[in-house]
Amino acid sequence: xxRFLDSFLNAKLIAATWPAILSGLVVTVEIAALVVVxxxxxxxxxxxxxxxxxxxxxxxxxxxxDLFRAVPPLVLVLxxxxxxxxxxxxxxxxxxxxxxxxxxxxxxxxxxxxxxLIAVKRGQSEAARSTGLSENQTLIYVVLPQALRLAVPxxxxxxxxxxxxxxxxxxxxxxxxxxxxxxxVSFSGNATPLLMGAxxxxxxxxxxxxxxxxxxxxxxxxxx
Amino acid sequence: MRPPHPLLDIRGLRKSFGAVEVLKGxxxxxxxxxxxxxxxPSGSGxxxxxxxxxxxxxxxxxSIWFDGQEVLADRIDINALRRRMGMVFQSFNLYPHMTxxxxxxxxxxxxxxKPRAEAERIALAALERVGLAHKAGAYPAELSGGQQxxxxxxxxxxxxxxxMLFDEPTSAxxxxxVGSVLxxxxxxxxxxxxxxxxxxEMRFAREAADRVVFMDAGVIxxxxxxxxxxxxxxxxxxxxxxxxxxx
Numbered sequence: 286x287x288r289f290l291d292s293f294l295n296a297k298l299i300a301a302t303w304p305a306i307l308s309g310l311v312v313t314v315e316i317a318a319l320v321v322v323x324x325x326x327x328x329x330x331x332x333x334x335x336x337x338x339x340x341x342x343x344x345x346x347x348x349x350x351d352l353f354r355a356v357p358p359l360v361l362v363l364x365x366x367x368x369x370x371x372x373x374x375x376x377x378x379x380x381x382x383x384x385x386x387x388x389x390x391x392x393x394x395x396x397x398x399x400x401x402l403i404a405v406k407r408g409q410s411e412a413a414r415s416t417g418l419s420e421n422q423t424l425i426y427v428v429l430p431q432a433l434r435l436a437v438p439x440x441x442x443x444x445x446x447x448x449x450x451x452x453x454x455x456x457x458x459x460x461x462x463x464x465x466x467x468x469x470v471s472f473s474g475n476a477t478p479l480l481m482g483a484x485x486x487x488x489x490x491x492x493x494x495x496x497x498x499x500x501x502x503x504x505x506x507x508x509x
Numbered sequence: 510m511r512p513p514h515p516l517l518d519i520r521g522l523r524k525s526f527g528a529v530e531v532l533k534g535x536x537x538x539x540x541x542x543x544x545x546x547x548x549x550p551s552g553s554g555x556x557x558x559x560x561x562x563x564x565x566x567x568x569x570x571x572s573i574w575f576d577g578q579e580v581l582a583d584r585i586d587i588n589a590l591r592r593r594m595g596m597v598f599q600s601f602n603l604y605p606h607m608t609x610x611x612x613x614x615x616x617x618x619x620x621x622x623k624p625r626a627e628a629e630r631i632a633l634a635a636l637e638r639v640g641l642a643h644k645a646g647a648y649p650a651e652l653s654g655g656q657q658x659x660x661x662x663x664x665x666x667x668x669x670x671x672x673m674l675f676d677e678p679t680s681a682x683x684x685x686x687v688g689s690v691l692x693x694x695x696x697x698x699x700x701x702x703x704x705x706x707x708x709x710e711m712r713f714a715r716e717a718a719d720r721v722v723f724m725d726a727g728v729i730x731x732x733x734x735x736x737x738x739x740x741x742x743x744x745x746x747x748x749x750x751x752x753x754x755x756x
Contacts, residue, residue: 416592
């Protein structure tokens with residue numbers, strides 16, 4: 286028991302490491318927030334574009350979506366971080382992580398919003414169009430609100446799953462939670478910082494999950 | 510015999526879905542204030558004809574004139590035209606995320622650009638006419654089928670259309686709820702609205718229609734006043750259909 290406490294909850298190490306973990310938490314929160322905003326907006330924009338533009342946007346979009354859903358984010362992070370300098374583009378590791386996770390989230394979000402859009406009954410847009418609403422007005426006021434209502438639960442799930450991938454930043458040296466924790470682990474030979482990292486994730490994501498629930502309940506309207 | 514100035518004038522209208530020709534050259538004129546009933550077996554093309562009038566279906570040929578405007582012209586402002594042709598659907602199609610009032614005000618605000626207060630005043634008046642002003646704050650899921658359909662009628666009529674298209678407005682309703690919807694239509698007729706109605710409510714047709722049009726297999730077989738169509742049909746197919754539905 287004493288050995289366990291010593292290697293996982295070492296008080297001296299906690300005192301020494303918490304500033305590093307905290308700075309990692311700040312970095313993680315920054316990237317996660319950026320990824321959520323850009324990823325969701327891009328995904329929404331792509332779904333709407335596909336809805337309005339129809340066929341010609343279809344196959345290049347499918348290619349992007351399938352690629353970014355199929356390839357593990359870790360591979361994408363490594364490919365872009367170590368690959369782009371070869372064609373003369375050097376991005377800081379923070380930007381690479383932000384870019385990759387945004388694109389992955391956008392790919393999933395596009396598919397989820399699209400599924401919501403096509404799940405809305407045709408009669409809804411027919412009714413709207415029959416009152417003289419334009420295609421765009423029909424989309425914005427009638428179809429999209431119903432599509433988002435369907436999309437919000439899978440969207441919050443996916444958003445949480447992808448923002449946790451900020452931990453991948455550690456392989457390209459982004460000083461986020463896991464990066465700070467593993468550095469501390471290798472210096473001390475003790476697992477306590479890793480447990481602190483896990484605790485930092487709890488601190489971050491429990492409120493996020495709560496927020497997701499709240500958003501889901503906001504988007505639910507009374508139904509039979 | 511055609512009245513001189515029909516509000517809606519359909520000529521030689523054709524519509525094909527792929528290789529299947531659903532409308533095979535329809536001629537039909539509706540005068541202002543007239544209530545015309547479209548009847549016929551399912552698959553006869555009644556609903557398609559109705560949906561061609563506001564181009565929810567794109568006709569394959571022929572012409573449609575509405576209030577002096579060529580509906581099928583390339584450069585027509587279809588949204589401006591549609592708001593002058595109200596449509597009521599079999600499945601109501603109320604927006605589930607909006608209250609009854611929200612359903613009625615949406616087009617008033619976004620198409621007619623009325624300020625919110627004025628839109629709400631007009632919408633409440635329209636709901637009042639169908640007896641549902643007290644349900645203005647209710648969501649569609651909280652309303653019965655008959656109430657939902659009456660809100661849909663209010664949604665269309667609040668825009669003060671020149672013509673109302675009804676696509677089987679009572680077919681999805683429980684029998685005891687049909688009466689309230691028919692009453693709303695009766696009131697609308699009394700107010701002078703021009704109406705083109707696809708429906709199986711033969712008793713209502715007999716009582717309220719100025720003219721009954723019998724369609725079968727994409728053509729108009731016979732038309733005339735309800736007494737003729739129901740009492741003394743001239744064509745064999747009309748006779749067969751009328752005796753079938755009268756049972």
